[in-house]
Amino acid sequence: MKLHLVALLSGTLFGLGLGLSQMIDRDRVLGFLDVAGIWDPTLLFVLGGAVGVTVIAFRFVLRRQHPLLGDRFYIPTKQGLDASLIVGAAIFGIGWGISGYCPGPAITALVLGVWNPVLFLVAMVIGSLAQKWFATNASQLRPRQNA
Known part of the structure; x- marks a missing residue:
């Protein structure tokens, strides 16, 4: 029960942080990615803060x-890197x-x-299910070679 309560509190804190930093505003995120247009550096500060906290906290936690x-x-x-990691990262970045x-x-x-977030989450679930299906059925999809 304690583990579930900590997970709930952590998720709530994470969600509040996302809302406070306006990272749930897709236009803010797309503005960060638009380096050739009107660039919005807000996400860079959020990322910098998260990395800073992680670098400091992990030194203590992992001891x-x-x-x-x-x-x-x-x-x-x-x-190492493999094809599934590279393809997955590319699909994530494109999405x-x-x-x-x-x-x-x-x-x-x-x-x-x-x-917008509902459509994204539906597409994410469909993509996750498709990946799971392809991963379990990949051997059946390959052409068979005659001996």
């Missing part, structure tokens, strides 16, 4: 044997550039009462 409410830290161990949303801000933006 612990385990998290406060867990038995171990889940830290990525993968060292972010077209819509002005990524998952956290889109969920938070549902409170605005507009359709």
